[in-house]
Amino acid sequence: DSGVTQTPKHLITATGQRVTLRCSPRSGDLSVYWYQQSLDQGLQFLIQYYNGEERAKGNILERFSAQQFPDLHSELNLSSLELGDSALYFCASSMGGWANEKLFFGSGTQLSVL
Amino acid sequence: GIQVEQSPPDLILQEGANSTLRCNFSDSVNNLQWFHQNPWGQLINLFYIPSGTKQNGRLSATTVATERYSLLYISSSQTTDSGVYFCAVVAGETSGSRLTFGEGTQLTVNP
Numbered sequence: 001d002s003g004v005t006q007t008p009k010h011l012i013t014a015t016g017q018r019v020t021l022r023c024s025p026r027s028g029d030l031s032v033y034w035y036q037q038s039l040d041q042g043l044q045f046l047i048q049y050y051n052g053e054e055r056a057k058g059n060i061l062e063r064f065s066a067q068q069f070p071d072l073h074s075e076l077n078l079s080s081l082e083l084g085d086s087a088l089y090f091c092a093s094s095m096g097g098w099a100n101e102k103l104f105f106g107s108g109t110q111l112s113v114l
Numbered sequence: 115g116i117q118v119e120q121s122p123p124d125l126i127l128q129e130g131a132n133s134t135l136r137c138n139f140s141d142s143v144n145n146l147q148w149f150h151q152n153p154w155g156q157l158i159n160l161f162y163i164p165s166g167t168k169q170n171g172r173l174s175a176t177t178v179a180t181e182r183y184s185l186l187y188i189s190s191s192q193t194t195d196s197g198v199y200f201c202a203v204v205a206g207e208t209s210g211s212r213l214t215f216g217e218g219t220q221l222t223v224n225p
Contacts, residue, residue, distance in 0.1 A: 002159070031211065043200065043215040056212050088155055099144035099204045099211050100164065105157040 003027065004106035006091050012112045018079040021109045023091030025072055029104075031055065031097030032074040034066055037108075038087040049074055050097040081113045116141045116205040120216035127191050127223050135186040135219045137201030145204035145211065146177050148186050151218070152197045160186070160199075191223045 003026035013019055025032050034046040036059075045058035049068035060066075063081075068074045078085060088108045094101040117140040127133055139146075148160040161168050161175040163184065168175055172191075177184040188195055198220050202213040 033211070033213075035213075042217055043202075045212045045214070048212060058212060090157060094211055097211055099206075101145070101211050102147065102159065102162040103211060103213060104159060105149070107156050110155070 002104040002106060004091055004093050004104050006089075006106035006109050008109060009107065010110045010112075012114065013081060014114055015081055015083060017081050017113075018077065019081065019111065021076040021078070021089055021091075021111075023074045023076070023093075023106060025074070025091075025093030026104055029093035029095050030072065031094045031101075032068055032072070033092040033094075033103065034060075034074070034076050035090040035092065035105075036087050037090065038084075043090075046076070048097065055097055078111070083113050086111055086113045116143070116203060116214050118201060118203055118214055118216035120199075120201055120219050122219060123217065124220045125222070127221070129191060129193060129223055129225050131191050131223075132187070132189045133191060133221070135188070135199050135201075135221075137184040137186070137203075137216055139182050139184075139201075139203050141182070142206035143179065143182075143203040144206055145213070146184055147202050147213065148175055148184070149200040149202065150195075150197050151200060157200070188221075191221075193223050193225055196221055196223045 005024040046060040048056040092103040198218040202215045
């Protein structure tokens with residue numbers, strides 16, 4: 001168990017809908033990351049937060065948004081969903097968000113858009 | 115951005131065999147991690163190894179940062195070792211800890 005908690009584990013929804021994925025980092029970790037794993041794109045970095053502030057942005061679509069709350073949990077919001085958004089979404093956390101830190105990954109949320 | 119190449123893409127072994135997985139990266143790195151993604155999709159940390167050698171049971175890893183590669187050794191493989199092995203790096207010039215993943219090595223260990 002990595003200590004990073006993601007909910008829900010599975011999510012099935014329809015095109016055009018909006019969903020929210022939730023992540024609780026390991027105790028003591030201030031930085032949260034979101035990654036998307038799809039068959040055609042592999043594991044892609046989406047966005048990083050540190051102590052409530054956006055730290056780095058990767059290949060995140062404009063239809064997607066995220067935030068980190070004062071209690072350090074994070075939410076990834078996906079809207080106007082398309083079939084191609086079906087993927088495994090991972091959250092990871094690290095202590096300070098620096099380049100030389102080990103990242104710990106949650107178990108992921110499997111999103112299926114029908 | 116930094117490129118991460120893993121080889122081989124697929125590997126099939128008999129239980130008890132040894133294997134070596136390779137990760138090449140195109141630029142200097144601050145961070146290199148090896149992960150195992152099990153058949154249930156979980157990403158499990160194996161090693162944090164930006165340089166040097168580490169061992170953990172039947173697994174060991176070596177990173178030669180100056181030559182931009184890392185190796186993961188699996189000895190006496192077991193069926194539970196099956197899954198995808200990923201190498202991931204943070205490029206030297208990157209702020210923060212955004213990992214760039216390779217495409218992985220799919221390992222199948224047959225009984």
